[in-house]
Amino acid sequence: MKLTIERAALQRSLAHVQSVVERRNTIPILSNVLLDAGEGRLSLTATDMDLTIVEVVPCAVGEAGATTAPAHTLYDIIRKLPEGAEVELSTGGDGGQMSLRSGRSHFTLATLPREDFPASTPGELPRSFELQAEELKALIERTRFAISTEETRYYLNGIYLHAAQADNLEVLRAVATDGHRLARVQMALPSGAEGMPGVIVPRKTVGEVYKLIEETDQPVRIALSETKIRFAFDDTVLTSKLIDGTFPDYNRVIPANNDKTMEVDCRAFSQAVDRVSTISTEKSRAVKLALADGTVTLSATSPEAGSAEEDVPVAYAGPALEIGFNSRYLLDIAGQIEGNGAVFHLSDAASPTIVRDAADADALYVLMPMRV
Amino acid sequence: MSAPWPQLCRDCFAWSEAPTQTRSGARCPACGSRRTVAHPELRTLGLAHLDCDAFYASIEKRDDPDLRDKPVLIGGGRRGVVAAACYVARLYGVKSAMPMFKALSACPDAVVIRPNMAKYRAEGHRIRAMMLELTPQVEPLSIDEAFLDLTSTEALHRAPPAETLARLAARVERELDLTVSIGLAPNKLLAKIASDLDKPRGFAVLGKAEGRAFLAEQPVGILWGVGPALQKSLARQGIAKVGDLLGYEELELVALFGSIGKRLYRFARGEDPRAVEPNAPAKSISAETTFEADLDRPEQLAARLWPLCEKVSRRLKAAGVAGHGVALKLKTHDFRTLTRSRRLSDPTQLAERLYREAYAMLLAEADGRRFRLIGVGADLLVAGTLADPPSLLEPERLRNAKVEQAIDAVRAKLGEGAIAKGRGWPKA
Numbered sequence: 001m002k003l004t005i006e007r008a009a010l011q012r013s014l015a016h017v018q019s020v021v022e023r024r025n026t027i028p029i030l031s032n033v034l035l036d037a038g039e040g041r042l043s044l045t046a047t048d049m050d051l052t053i054v055e056v057v058p059c060a061v062g063e064a065g066a067t068t069a070p071a072h073t074l075y076d077i078i079r080k081l082p083e084g085a086e087v088e089l090s091t092g093g094d095g096g097q098m099s100l101r102s103g104r105s106h107f108t109l110a111t112l113p114r115e116d117f118p119a120s121t122p123g124e125l126p127r128s129f130e131l132q133a134e135e136l137k138a139l140i141e142r143t144r145f146a147i148s149t150e151e152t153r154y155y156l157n158g159i160y161l162h163a164a165q166a167d168n169l170e171v172l173r174a175v176a177t178d179g180h181r182l183a184r185v186q187m188a189l190p191s192g193a194e195g196m197p198g199v200i201v202p203r204k205t206v207g208e209v210y211k212l213i214e215e216t217d218q219p220v221r222i223a224l225s226e227t228k229i230r231f232a233f234d235d236t237v238l239t240s241k242l243i244d245g246t247f248p249d250y251n252r253v254i255p256a257n258n259d260k261t262m263e264v265d266c267r268a269f270s271q272a273v274d275r276v277s278t279i280s281t282e283k284s285r286a287v288k289l290a291l292a293d294g295t296v297t298l299s300a301t302s303p304e305a306g307s308a309e310e311d312v313p314v315a316y317a318g319p320a321l322e323i324g325f326n327s328r329y330l331l332d333i334a335g336q337i338e339g340n341g342a343v344f345h346l347s348d349a350a351s352p353t354i355v356r357d358a359a360d361a362d363a364l365y366v367l368m369p370m371r372v
Numbered sequence: 373m374s375a376p377w378p379q380l381c382r383d384c385f386a387w388s389e390a391p392t393q394t395r396s397g398a399r400c401p402a403c404g405s406r407r408t409v410a411h412p413e414l415r416t417l418g419l420a421h422l423d424c425d426a427f428y429a430s431i432e433k434r435d436d437p438d439l440r441d442k443p444v445l446i447g448g449g450r451r452g453v454v455a456a457a458c459y460v461a462r463l464y465g466v467k468s469a470m471p472m473f474k475a476l477s478a479c480p481d482a483v484v485i486r487p488n489m490a491k492y493r494a495e496g497h498r499i500r501a502m503m504l505e506l507t508p509q510v511e512p513l514s515i516d517e518a519f520l521d522l523t524s525t526e527a528l529h530r531a532p533p534a535e536t537l538a539r540l541a542a543r544v545e546r547e548l549d550l551t552v553s554i555g556l557a558p559n560k561l562l563a564k565i566a567s568d569l570d571k572p573r574g575f576a577v578l579g580k581a582e583g584r585a586f587l588a589e590q591p592v593g594i595l596w597g598v599g600p601a602l603q604k605s606l607a608r609q610g611i612a613k614v615g616d617l618l619g620y621e622e623l624e625l626v627a628l629f630g631s632i633g634k635r636l637y638r639f640a641r642g643e644d645p646r647a648v649e650p651n652a653p654a655k656s657i658s659a660e661t662t663f664e665a666d667l668d669r670p671e672q673l674a675a676r677l678w679p680l681c682e683k684v685s686r687r688l689k690a691a692g693v694a695g696h697g698v699a700l701k702l703k704t705h706d707f708r709t710l711t712r713s714r715r716l717s718d719p720t721q722l723a724e725r726l727y728r729e730a731y732a733m734l735l736a737e738a739d740g741r742r743f744r745l746i747g748v749g750a751d752l753l754v755a756g757t758l759a760d761p762p763s764l765l766e767p768e769r770l771r772n773a774k775v776e777q778a779i780d781a782v783r784a785k786l787g788e789g790a791i792a793k794g795r796g797w798p799k800a
Contacts, residue, residue, distance in 0.1 A: 150717040152732050153765075179717050179763040253764040283754050352764060370761050 001065030002090040003037045005057070007102065010042075010087055011078045013055045016212060016236060017046035018071040020053050032068035034117045035089065035098075037061045045117070046071055051205050052120040053212075056235040066114040067091050069098050077107055120239055125223035125230055129192030133213045133233065136220050139174040140210045142185045142336045142363050147203050148178035155245030159206055162198030162247075163189055170194065175250050181329050182250060182366040183336070197226045200243035205229075212236055254366055255352050258345035260318035262291060263358065266342040269296075270334035272310045276300045277327035279308040287327040288372045291346075292320050300327070323349045324372030333365045379410040382538045382575055385531075409534070411577035413558075418523030418533040419648065421555040421563035422540075424499065425572035427516035428492050429458035432485050434549045443482040447472050451744065452662045455487050459572060492516070499544055499552070506536055511648045517567075519560055521648035538575065545573075557583060561596060561644035584642035588615030595639045597632060605629065614640050657691065658699070659683040660747025666705045670738040671799045673746055677734060678727055678796040680748045685723035685776070688750055694719035694759035695750025698729040702737055703745035710737060715752065721759040724772045726750060727795075 017033055025031045034045040042059045045052065078087065081102050088101040091111065100107040131139075140159065148156035160175040170189035175182065201209075209231050213220060221232045230239045273287055280286050280300035290297040296314045301307040323346065334342060339359025346353045355365040379390040381400035388401050390410035400408050411417075424430070428446040433439045443461035447454045454475045457466040464479035476482060496515030503510045506529065509521035522533035529536045537554050544552050553574035555566025562583040569576040578586065592598050592606050592614055609628060611617055617625070617640035625633030638644065659680040667673050688694060698720075699713040712733040720726060730748045763769050782791045 148717060149715075151714050152729055153717075156765075177764060179765040180761070182764055248765055284758055350762065366764060368762055368764050371757075 001035070001037050001067055001098075002062035002088075003042055003059050004062070004086055004088045005042060005059035007078060007081050007083070007085040007087050009057050009059070011075075013042075013044050013057045014071070014075045014078055016055050017044045017053045018075045019211065020046045020048055020051055020208060021071040022048050023072070029068060029112050029116050029118070031070055031072070032112055032117070033071040033074060034066065034068050034114060036066040036114070037089075038064040045120070047118060047120060048204075049118060050202065051208065051238070051240045053208065054120075054237045054239075062090075065091060067098055067111045068114055068117050069109045069111050073109065074100075081105065123225065123228065125225050125228060127193065127196045127225070128221065128223035129190040129196075130219045130221050131190055132219055133216050135187055136222075137210065137213055139172075139185050139187065140206055143174045143176040143183040144203075144206050144210070145332045145336070146176040146178055146181050146183040146365075147206070148176075149203075150178065153179075155200060155243055155247055158200040158202045158243045160198060160200050160247040160250075163193055163196050175247070177248075177250060177253075177366075180326065180368050181333065182253060183333075184250065184254070184364045184366075186362050196224065198247060199224055199226070199229060200245060200247055201229060202240065202243050205238070205240040209238060212238065253352060254364070255345075255347060255354060258347045258351070258354055260291075260321060260346040261316070262296065262318075262344040262346065263315040264296065264312060264342050264344070265340055266334055266337045267340065269312055269314075269342060270331055272298050272312045273327050273330050273334070276308045276310050277331075279305045280327060281305070284370070285327045286324050286370055286372050287330065288322060288324045290320070290322045291316050291318070293317065318346075321346060321349065322372075323353065324370045325353075325367060326370055329367055333367060336363065336365070374412075377410045377412050378414045379408050380414060380534050380538060381405055382407040382409060382541070385535055385538055385542075387535075407575075409538075409575045409577060411579065413579045414534050414556075414577060415532045417556050417558055417577060417579070418521065418525070419557055419559055419563050420520045420522060420533065420537050421557075421560070421567040422499075422503065422518055422520060422537075423553050423555075423567045423571070424496075424516035425551045425553055426456055426458045426462075427496075427550070428456035428487060429461075429485075430550050431492060431495055432488075433458060439483060443479050445472070445475055445479075445482045445484045446487050447475075447484060448486055448662065451664050495548060495550065498548060499550075502540060502543060502547075506540060508650055509648045510650050519563065519648045534577070541573075541575070559642075559644035560646050560648065561639055562642060564596070565590075565594065580642045584640075587640065587642060588613065588618065590614050592617070595636065596644075597635060602629065602632065654691065654693070654753065656699070656749045656751035656753065657684055657687050657693070657695070658701070658747055658749025659687075660701060660745060662703075662745045663743070666742035666744050667746075668738070668740055668742045669799070670735055673734055673738055673743065674731055675796055675799045676746050677730055677748060678723075678793065680746065681723040681727040681730060682796075684726055684748055684750050685721055686780070688721040688759075689756070689780070692756040693753045694721045694756050695726070696752035696754055697750070698726055698733075699749040699751055700730045700733040700737075701745070701747035701749070702734075702743050705742040705744050707744075712737065713751070717763070718761050719752075719754045719758050720750070721756060722769075722772055722776055724776065725760070725769075 036043045040061055041056050043056045045054045085102045091098050098109045098111045143159050162173055164171055164173045171186040172189045172193055173186040175184045216234050218233045223230045227242055229242055276298045277285055277287050277300055279302055281302045288299045295311050297311050299309040333355050337357040339357050341358030343356045343358050344353055349369060353367050355367060357363050376389040377393055379388045383405040384403040386400055386402035391398050399406055429444045432444055444458040445454050445461055446456040452472050454468050454470045456468050461479050461482050466475045466479050493515055503520055507520055507522055507525055511519040522536055526532050534556055541552050541554055544550055551573040553567050553571045555563045555576050557563040557566050557578045558580050562578040566576040566578040593603050617636055622637040625637050696719040697713055697715050699711055702710045714729055760769055760773055779791055
């Protein structure tokens with residue numbers, strides 16, 4: 001293998017693929033990136049066995065061929081090369097080492113044979129549809145904060161993506177929950193996704209996809225089976241296993257009869273929550289909301305730090321109600337609301353509360369209160 | 373000639389001057405007792421380690437005088453380990469933490485008594501209360517040992533710390549009919565070592581200079597924080613005795629062994645900057661049991677796991693704390709210890725949730741291997757008020773909490789055995 005490539009192009013692609021590579025690996029070849037050169041392009045592949053990214057980048061190929069080299073080391077080298085540099089990668093006949101030349105720098109890297117690199121065989125991905133990068137971003141952005149990290153209920157460690165019926169409309173829904181809060185975001189079902197199986201996309205995959213599509217405005221082609229999902233856009237293809245489990249019936253936990261409605265200026269509200277929560281203890285982060293006609297009084301107390309209180313004007317006409325929330329969860333949800341208004345649908349101090357974006361009917365958040 | 377050493381009588385508490393410079397001291401000129409202690413720093417040293425002598429066994433002997441001259445072992449069944457061995461049993465080479473079958477082959481006539489932890493805890497608390505009358509600076513290490521910092525209490529007690537300690541030891545003997553051993557030193561490291569030098573009913577003083585000389589000849593394992601793993605890596609550097617550490621610079625030790633290297637450097641010099649920390653909060657609460665015969669089937673292991681979860685839950689509730697983490701411990705038939713741990717979505721006090729997590733970890737390990745011990749612990753402890761918040765996905769959590777409250781109430785009224793879940797029953 002012998003090729004010449006611009007540093008900037010190589011760095012960009014390496015940045016994408018190397019972030020899949022785990023820092024600690026028991027299987028040495030999983031620390032490596034597969035470099036495969038041919039026909040004026042270099043293809044880079046990295047995998048952690050669950051998630052594989054392949055990216056193709058143009059380059060000048062002197063001699064076609066392939067090898068694998070340590071992903072993080074290679075990325076660090078490329079990162080430190082001066083801007084505008086050209087990089088020459090080549091392997092000798094025996095293939096035990098790869099030589100990297102750029103300007104006056106010369107590196108020799110240990111390689112492992114490409115044959116040892118785990119082949120990714122996605123199998124049949126019968127269902128496929130297209131989303132705009134913006135749409136996919138919106139689905140991820142507004143749900144991923146609620147993904148659980150708990151090991152026992154591993155089926156909560158991702159975003160549940162599925163087709164559903166909402167008011168006689170076919171929608172594509174993304175749902176995530178950790179038991180404390182739930183986020184449900186939907187959009188009109190793209191063609192091709194009709195009758196798709198419900199799938200749970202793992203947290204790490206969600207993170208990688210999100211990072212990658214931040215840089216693109218191209219449509220994202222999604223293909224999936226019951227066990228795998230593939231995201232393809234620009235010159236990048238990301239294939240991931242899905243979480244093998246059953247997502248709980250989340251409709252059960254979305255209350256239907258919360259009769260008290262509070263509407264609040266989201267920005268003013270979250271700033272006040274942030275201020276008041278300065279006092280609440282590090283561990284609990286509890287903030288109490290006391291609702292009365294036209295006002296909500298936020299308060300927090302901590303035996304060590306003292307107490308805080310702030311009134312925020314709201315549109316509320318129900319009976320007086322006191323309810324406590326984890327301030328961090330409140331702020332997480334408030335952070336997703338893009339419009340000015342947030343609408344709270346409440347029942348009582350012990351029951352789940354619904355939060356909606358006044359300007360966006362597609363997003364819904366459920367928040368469990370805490371004892372205060 | 374240096375000044376004569378101060379000497380203290382441990383029976384009549386009279387101070388005198390030791391005629392010779394030996395640590396055991398000479399007969400007390402006031403009462404004639406041989407139980408004296410002498411040391412150049414005896415009037416100034418103030419940090420002590422107090423350790424009860426064969427605590428569990430001594431309590432049992434006190435309560436049943438027939439046992440007084442017999443070898444007594446406290447522990448569970450043939451399969452357990454020796455929790456405590458009386459001094460008679462120790463003559464046969466029995467040590468605590470030795471497997472019971474080994475102890476019994478060394479000392480076949482030993483009387484084995486099942487531990488009565490509630491009784492031992494009550495006695496432990498009485499001794500602790502006596503310590504707390506002397507200083508709030510008491511750091512319990514277990515129910516039968518503690519560090520006490522008595523420095524600057526001389527004005528309060530109108531006696532140097534050594535005398536206060538000797539009076540404490542005498543009071544424990546008088547009021548509880550139990551004996552303790554005391555180590556007096558400038559720091560925790562040396563105090564803990566000293567309390568072991570003159571056991572039982574001992575009083576040993578270790579100043580910094582002789583502490584350093586004493587340590588130099590000891591195996592490195594004597595140092596706090598040096599376990600089998602670190603001992604191995606120390607051995608690879610040719611470091612077996614504490615004195616071997618003296619040849620290294622602090623930076624070298626840090627480079628070789630990481631942050632513990634700093635501590636090794638100071639320990640080797642008889643220095644220990646750790647302060648006595650009263651009420652150092654527990655880091656974890658756990659319970660474990662050794663089986664009469666090895667178990668391998670998941671349902672058998674689970675049946676033994678459940679009562680342990682209840683025990684841990686009860687102690688979490690009593691201490692007003694909740695665990696954010698759950699750890700499972702298993703020991704294989706060939707004495708290999710496995711631990712597995714998980715972080716929960718939120719802290720818990722409930723036996724039910726501890727069990728659910730531990731059971732899931734157990735299933736992953738119960739692959740046909742035979743186990744001799746199972747244990748469960750709650751760690752990452754937080755305030756009990758944060759326990760088991762209502763969850764969207766577990767509406768049954770509130771019910772579980774109420775069921776456990778009801779079970780606790782029944783047991784408080786009618787006794788431990790009054791009510792139990794079927795999952796804890798022995799499985800054939």
